[in-house]
Amino acid sequence: MNSVRGLKADCPEKTVSPPVARTVCAVVVAFFPDLYFEEHLRILLPQVGALVVVDNTPGLKRERHIAVTVEEEKQIRIIENRSNVGVASALNQGLEQALEWGFAWMLALDQDSRCLSDMVQTLASVYAACELKPVVIGGNYLDPRNSRTKVSASAAGEFLEQKTVITSGSLIDTVFARAIGSFREDFFIDQLDHEFCLRARSRGGFVVISRKPVMKHSVGETGGAWFPFLGHLPNHPPLRKYYIARNSLVTIAEYWRLEPDWCLRRLVRLLMGAVSMLLLEKHGYSKLRAFASGVTDAMHRRMGPCQRKWLCDQ
Numbered sequence: 001m002n003s004v005r006g007l008k009a010d011c012p013e014k015t016v017s018p019p020v021a022r023t024v025c026a027v028v029v030a031f032f033p034d035l036y037f038e039e040h041l042r043i044l045l046p047q048v049g050a051l052v053v054v055d056n057t058p059g060l061k062r063e064r065h066i067a068v069t070v071e072e073e074k075q076i077r078i079i080e081n082r083s084n085v086g087v088a089s090a091l092n093q094g095l096e097q098a099l100e101w102g103f104a105w106m107l108a109l110d111q112d113s114r115c116l117s118d119m120v121q122t123l124a125s126v127y128a129a130c131e132l133k134p135v136v137i138g139g140n141y142l143d144p145r146n147s148r149t150k151v152s153a154s155a156a157g158e159f160l161e162q163k164t165v166i167t168s169g170s171l172i173d174t175v176f177a178r179a180i181g182s183f184r185e186d187f188f189i190d191q192l193d194h195e196f197c198l199r200a201r202s203r204g205g206f207v208v209i210s211r212k213p214v215m216k217h218s219v220g221e222t223g224g225a226w227f228p229f230l231g232h233l234p235n236h237p238p239l240r241k242y243y244i245a246r247n248s249l250v251t252i253a254e255y256w257r258l259e260p261d262w263c264l265r266r267l268v269r270l271l272m273g274a275v276s277m278l279l280l281e282k283h284g285y286s287k288l289r290a291f292a293s294g295v296t297d298a299m300h301r302r303m304g305p306c307q308r309k310w311l312c313d314q
Contacts, residue, residue, distance in 0.1 A: 027094030138165025
């Protein structure tokens with residue numbers, strides 16, 4: 001899926017099954033999981049009907065295998081790719097397994113997201129409160145580094161409509177996701193969540209985020225700069241700057257007619273991010289060079305895994 005497909009007129013049929021434990025399959029993407037990974041899974045397992053762990057850790061660099069204790073009669077599968085096939089591909093593997101098992105909802109999670117014990121219950125409450133039933137229910141999160149939530153948790157209402165939400169902590173309608181083309185594997189990593197949400201909206205889907213936090217989660221590393229109206233910009237290593245620049249520009253180019261406000265804000269964030277790299281962040285030159293490579297590859301539509309050896313070897 002390399003471009004926007006369809007408009008609201010050909011919106012696929014949406015799910016009618018409410019997101020309760022028996023209808024939810026959790027999909028967790030792992031990459032060099034730490035010692036606390038399995039502890040996080042134990043908090044998650046009682047809340048869902050099934051679990052798929054997709055491990056992208058390269059086989060030759062693997063230090064430990066993931067072992068999940070089977071609880072009750074839950075369906076559990078660990079997919080070991082033994083190479084980094086990208087976040088989008090891993091999510092699609094999990095999505096297909098969830099569909100094969102007959103689950104209406106997929107709960108997507110990063111390996112470092114620490115879900116709360118009432119996560120699914122909270123997201124289900126959001127679904128029940130929505131008159132227009134959403135196809136993506138994002139989860140508000142608390143960043144433990146600054147004790148801030150993504151959206152205000154004190155404002156009225158259980159949810160807030162959004163143009164895009166991050167993948168981790170989101171409940172996604174599995175049938176709808178497949179119908180619109182799943183996640184874009186040519187993005188590899190970064191911005192695939194935003195592109196997916198914009199595509200869902202272009203096909204008539206409704207995207208919301210819970211007011212109540214459902215997990216602890218941090219975007220990027222510490223040290224990101226703060227700008228008025230834009231907030232903190234995540235601090236990332238050079239390779240991630242490459243993917244962010246490339247995939248953001250491709251998304252903007254494909255959706256600016258449908259979502260001009262979102263695209264303008266994203267473009268401003270990119271420009272401010274470039275300024276931050278140059279003036280405020282460590283290893284600014286290396287990051288800016290990677291950013292510029294991402295811009296160039298976006299212009300030439302060089303997608304998939306980064307092919308610039310100097311950058312991938314860092």
